[in-house]
Amino acid sequence: MERLDVVEVILTAETYNDSPELDEDDLPPRFRKAAWNGERSIDRPLTVTEGFVEEVYGEEGAWESIQDLPFTDRDSVDGTLRFTVSELARDWYADTVDEERLARNPALAYEFGDEFGVDYDEVVAENQPKEADAEWVHSLVDEVLGEGEEAEEMLELVEIFAPGEIEQGLDDIVLTDEQEKEVQKVMKAIEHRDYLREVGLSEIGKLLFVGPPGTGKTSTAKALSGRLELPFIEVKLSMITSQYLGETSKNVDKVFELAKMLSPCILFIDEFDSIAKTRDSDEHAALKRTVNTLLKSIDDISLVRDSVLLIGATNHPKMLDYAAWRRFDEIVEFPAPNEEMRAQILRIITRDVDIEGFDAHELAEETEGLTGSDLRLVLREAVLDALTNDRTELTHQDLVRAVGNFEKRKNLKELDMMEGSSPINGEEGHDHDHPTEAHEG
Ligand SMILES: Nc1ncnc2c1ncn2[C@@H]1O[C@H](COP(=O)(O)OP(=O)(O)O)[C@@H](O)[C@H]1O
Ligand SMILES: [Mg+2]
Structure with missing residues (x-):
């Protein structure tokens, strides 16, 4: 953990505690995440323990990272972190932080904004409101x-x-x-x-x-x-x-x-x-x-x-x-996507997958009538098939094959529909959004 990260949490809590005009919306969302008391408010004073800082950043080692600083102290009983000399901590913070970082913390922008030309009101407006937590x-x-x-x-x-x-x-x-x-x-x-x-x-x-x-x-x-x-x-x-x-x-x-x-x-x-x-x-x-x-x-x-x-x-x-x-x-x-949209959807959903020779346009041509959700299923099939063969790198051909299989299944489904189940069953046949409530039988 960075020293500045830990100092920022303690300083933010100090500022929040000392400034009644600040409220929950002045805290960055990840501070709030650790600070909510279960009753839609945040205690004042807000005490910063080692565990608290570790929850904020999802990392261990809060005290280790700041114990060399001359103005820090840890209560050995309850793990509370605090500054021994606030002035020193503030000076260190002001020397270390940059505008960009300050602009992500309303409470500290309130305190230090003037020095940095950072506008408090703008920082608050940019900060995720508490109702979104x-x-x-x-x-x-x-x-x-x-x-x-x-x-x-x-x-x-x-x-x-x-x-x-x-x-x-x-x-x-x-x-x-x-x-x-x-x-x-x-x-x-x-x-x-x-x-x-x-x-x-x-x-x-x-x-x-x-x-x-x-x-x-x-x-x-x-x-x-x-x-x-x-x-x-x-x-x-x-x-x-x-x-x-x-x-x-x-x-x-x-x-x-x-x-x-x-x-x-x-x-x-x-x-x-x-x-x-x-x-x-x-x-x-x-x-x-x-x-x-x-x-x-x-x-x-x-x-x-x-x-x-x-x-x-x-x-x-x-x-x-x-x-x-x-x-x-x-x-x-919400129409079924046209060819251009299918190509775009394919590009988005394959973003993180390694596919040799991938050609979104060609695949879009091959997938007339498929929806975005169908395309996702096709990709999933192709990925699973490749995994079965111990591959995490796919080829364009894998996807073409998966499209073929998908079409085959779809045709079977439509056949079934003609043999008497209601049209609703058929139409929802590829709604894989809610697999548990398929309107079977
Ligand atoms: N136009 C689209 N662009 C990107 N992804 C799409 C599109 N349409 C569907 N999908 C994907 O298909 C899946 C199912 O879509 P969903 O929103 O549940 O459809 P619907 O509610 O219309 O049945 C989602 O994971 C979504 O990402
Ligand atoms: Mg839906």
Whole structure:
């Protein structure tokens, strides 16, 4: 561990402790990660122990690295690290740090910014807000849901991600120009929601993503949450509508309540078409109630008012009725990727794989009709096949072969579909997103 790393943590804590005007948002996210106390706040005074510093950096040897400095001390009982002469520590820090590093630490920019020409307000604006921390999001969820059976039931319906937990970025997803425009639009709308409120445009911020399985709907919604640093609440509507009937209306209510508590956030309702399914069939009155509750909740939530961005997704737009359609102000189409997009997707997903003679364009020509998710599966097959032969370097030919196998399997699936299973089974045949809930039988 670097001396400067350790000194920075102690000095940051000192500054935070001595300056009541600073709050959690003045701490860099990885400091906060180690400092959250489980109740969505950070203790003041914040004590820095050796273990704390090691948690911040994920490395050992905090004390060893600073024990030679003349102004440092460790409490041999509880491992607390502190400065014996603060002035010396501050001078050493100011002599050692550079602007770039200072600009990543709001608390210290507050203290030392003037000396370095680093603007505190800009540093704060660049710092990830506390609402994006996994610890913050999940302890809020615990707080809202409480404990026990009911909470567990809820957590079967929704999955919650903090922005920091989302791995795939927008840059990893190949979007059409139209999708790109919609993404820009919604980012602007979120940024300027106060203005939109002022001018009375509150009916903005409900998107419906429409397209075949595996075309990037879920990934795009999630990546938006990462980019906007907003928590992501994912609901699979089929789970809600198939749940024990007496409870469902209540659970729909709770999902929206949770979204409002977590706001600003993204509420992603997947499998939106399952609403339509339930409406057509001669089902229970309770189920109808659930659907009505859902539609009403959607009406009642607003990006401008509640800071909740609602995104619905469906693989089966034909099954949606007008009542559901009209609730969304933007419909974003996710088509199967064309050749150029396939080439780009292939380039992205093969980025970290060694492939001799790889030609994305040629492979794109060979993969007409495949979605991004299909292409991923093809790559996975090729990688696994190569591993079976003890190879970690692939060839272009491996991929071509994997495409062939994929097409063969797909044809088998379609054959099966013609022999009588419902069209939905067939269409979702290559939706490998949710393998556990394949609509078999
Ligand atoms: N346009 C695309 N660009 C990059 N990757 C894609 C694209 N479409 C799909 N994928 C990949 O396929 C996988 C499944 O996509 P997903 O977002 O779950 O599709 P959907 O929600 O539309 O069924 C993801 O891992 C994603 O990275
Ligand atoms: Mg999906």
